[in-house]
Amino acid sequence: MLPSRRSFLQTTGCGFGYLAASALAQRQAWAAGGVGFQPHHVPKAKRVIFLFMQGGVSHVDSYDYKPRLLKDDQKIIDIADPRTVAKTGKGSPQRLKKPLWEFAQQGESGRWASNLFPHINRHVDDLCFLHGMHTEGVAHGPATLFLHTGTTSFIRPSMGAWVMYGLGSENENLPGFVTISPSLGNGGPRNYGNAFLPARYQGTPLGRSGLPSQEAKIKNIVNTAWTPEQQRRQYELLGALHAQQMRPGDTEIEAVIQSYELAWRMQNNAPDALDLAQESESTLQLYGIGEKVTDNFGRQCLMARRLAEQGVRYIQVNYGDNSNNPAWDQHSNLPKHGDHAAAVDKPIAGLLEDLKQRGLLEDTIVWWGGEFGRTPYAERNGTGRDHNPAGFTVWLAGGGVKAGFAHGATDEIGFQAVDGKVHMHDLHATVLHLLGLDHERLTFRHAGRDFRLTDVHGHVVKEILA
Incomplete structure (x- = not known):
């Protein structure tokens, strides 16, 4: 027999109270510095915008200037190529390949950069380059998973989930962790998943790679x-x-x-937060929106700025696709880098300028990079470059890092990190530190042991802190 209205209300009345009590408890935990809502030390940044260049941008064609590659172009030398070593246990002869784009010193800081990214180059004095990066995984799948979760194979929480677990969201009316146009491959949902952390810390995807960014919306929000x-x-x-x-x-x-x-x-907040029609024509032009080449990624970057402005804690903007050879993965057609650069260059420069004008760059970490770099030697009849996890470049901006600064170096051909080496675990530790989180204390107990993003590794790169 169906319960009466009076009976139903009697048995479920506590449920209505729970809704209010839950929200109240969350606010009280925040105010009291409860677990998951209090930084370990005074933060320099409140949020992260991660510009993920899926597939691996060639550092020796963009930000890592190596004169020897110009001098010894086409020269054959023995190199411990990671794929060959994995298969045979020894290196192999490789043909050096000069950069396809011209390098010059940029800005007042005189940082070397090629004309692959001319718009971003105008902001070089706001950037902090890490030239001694190295990571785990030679293939895209393991390296991409490691970039996002700190492991090449296991199911672990993504970095955005760890940040949410440590700090919570600044805006209770929007997701605290958003990924825009994520790829379905090379980690897929694991790249923004929560794994064994509570499910509320997983990322919210907007659209997916391969679809127009105009479709990168929260479905059925109205x-x-x-x-x-x-x-x-x-x-x-x-x-x-x-x-x-x-x-x-x-x-x-x-x-x-x-x-x-x-x-x-x-329902009352997200539609406005993602409505680019509220922006001025000059702002749309700044991001390249309305231009065929830059419109798609420009919309993604402008959405990121609007979400950052609304208090979203961790925002990932993905440039890639769902193929087996994602975006920047030019094994046999390196000039294709130019097409990808043209699509992202102006939008990223516009994002940097917009954040700076609005005073958001001071407490926002902008992180640009891929899962690894590319080799300084040629591949596929000399027309491309292979994967290179041993040495590559990423850059950071804002959020407490030194501006117009370069840290670390690869060897004279750009193959291996040799000075100021920064492992991906170190980069994770440093970004967490800037957000006020100690990577050694940000732990979660699961299956009888404590886990953390950096496992038992990682150190803060203090040299780049402003």
Whole structure:
């Protein structure tokens, strides 16, 4: 027999109270510095915008100037190529290949950069280059997973999930971790997943790689079928039913409840946050929106700025595709780098300028880079470059790093990091440090042991801190 209205309200009344108590408890935990909501030390940055260049940009064609490659172009030398070593245990002869783009010193800082990224070069005095990067994994899958989670094979929480676990969100009406146009391959959802962390810390994808960024929206955010009052009644009923299912330590049910709460609040906030029509024509032009080559990635970068402005904690902007040879992966057609650079150069420069003009760059870390670099020697009849995890370049801007600064170096041909070496674990530790998190203390107990993003490795690169 169906329960009466009076009986139903008696048995579910506590559920309505739970909804309010849950939100109140979250705010109280934040104010009291509870676990997951208090930095370990005074932060220099509040948020991260990670510009992921999927496939691996060639550092020796962009930011790592090596005169020897010009001098010894086409010269054959023995190199411990990582793929050959993995197969045979020894190196092999390789033909050096000069950069296809011309290098020059840029800005007042005189940092070397090629004309592959002319728009970004105008902001070189705001950038902090890490030239001694090295990482794990020779193939895209393991290296990309390592970039995002600190492991090449296991299921571990993504960096954005760790940041959310450590700091929470600045805006309770929007997701705290958003990834724009993520790829379905080379890690896929694991790159923004929560793994064994509570489910509420996973990233929210907007669109996916291969689709126009105009479709990078939160689906079904507006309900045109029901009135606001009908939606409110449905929300309260679902909340009551979920509360009945709630058990201590049941993070999945808790995440479902919180997702409904967030979805309810997002209906009045997310559409505006992602509405680029609210921007001025001059801002749209700054990002290259409306221009055929730059429109797609320009929209992604402008969405990132709007989300950062709204308090989203970790925003990833992905430039890639869903093929087996993602974006920057030019094994046999290195000139294709020029097409990809043309698509991202102006939007990234526009993002840097826009953040700076709005005072957001001071407390926002902008992180640019791929999963690895590319070899200084030729591949496929001399027309491309292979993967290179042994030495490559990334850059950071804002958020407490030195501006117009370069740290570390690769050898004289750009093959291996030799000075100021920064492992990917070190970069993770440094970004966490800038956000006020100690990578050794940001732990979560699972399966009988404590886990962290940097495992048992990593150190903060203090040389780049402003």
